[in-house]
Amino acid sequence: MKNLKKKRRIQIFAVAAVALALSTAMIGYAMRDGINLFRSPTQVAEEPPREGEIFRLGGLVEDGSLVRGAGTEVRFSVTDGGATVPVRFTGVLPDLFGENQGMIGTGTLVEGVFVASEILAKHDETYMPKEVMDALKEQGVYKSPDAPES
CATH class of the missing domain: 2.40.50.140 (Nucleic acid-binding proteins)
Structure with missing residues (x-):
């Protein structure tokens, strides 16, 4: 049971990290023409x-x-x-x-x-x-x- 909770926590952390990286990349791509x-x-x-x-x-x-x-x-x-x-x-x-x-x-x-x-x-x-x-x-x-x- 304890092992399952630990696995779930790692999965949530990994998904959050990927979502953060993806959103940062999308913001950078959207601003590429606005940075002079x-x-x-x-x-x-x-x-x-x-x-x-x-x-x-x-x-x-x-x-x-x-x-x-x-x-x-x-x-x-x-x-x-x-x-x-x-x-x-x-x-x-x-x-x-x-x-x-x-x-x-x-x-x-x-x-x-x-x-x-x-x-x-x-x-x-x-x-x-x-x-x-x-x-x-x-x-x-x-x-x-x-x-x-x-």
């Missing part, structure tokens, strides 16, 4: 992503690079002080989007041009996405909003 890695322009220049990989690119919109094309097409460059990546976006830009402003875009790299499907801009004059701020600090070009103008 962040990269700075320097990281993209040093190690370009594989073809078709969707990732997030962030940095500052380079001064003088914003060019509006036909319709809603926009071209500009994103920099972190170490490298610059040209960007092409078709759609409506956020109201606070502009030159020398922080941005993050989601898209793919096509022949050296980041083709963005979504552009996010900072939501007020002091906000900077953490990933962008870290990349700019790493390059030595980050200026704190609290720092006095020189």
Whole structure:
């Protein structure tokens, strides 16, 4: 009798372990397209992503690079002080989007041009996405909003 209970307990544990592993695998498979890695322009220049990989690119919109094309097409460059990546976006830009402003875009790299499907801009004059701020600090070009103008 005791042996039967022990066997039953092991069977229940094994079934629970298999169910847990299966559910973890299913969640991972479902999220495979929703996980976008962040990269700075320097990281993209040093190690370009594989073809078709969707990732997030962030940095500052380079001064003088914003060019509006036909319709809603926009071209500009994103920099972190170490490298610059040209960007092409078709759609409506956020109201606070502009030159020398922080941005993050989601898209793919096509022949050296980041083709963005979504552009996010900072939501007020002091906000900077953490990933962008870290990349700019790493390059030595980050200026704190609290720092006095020189």
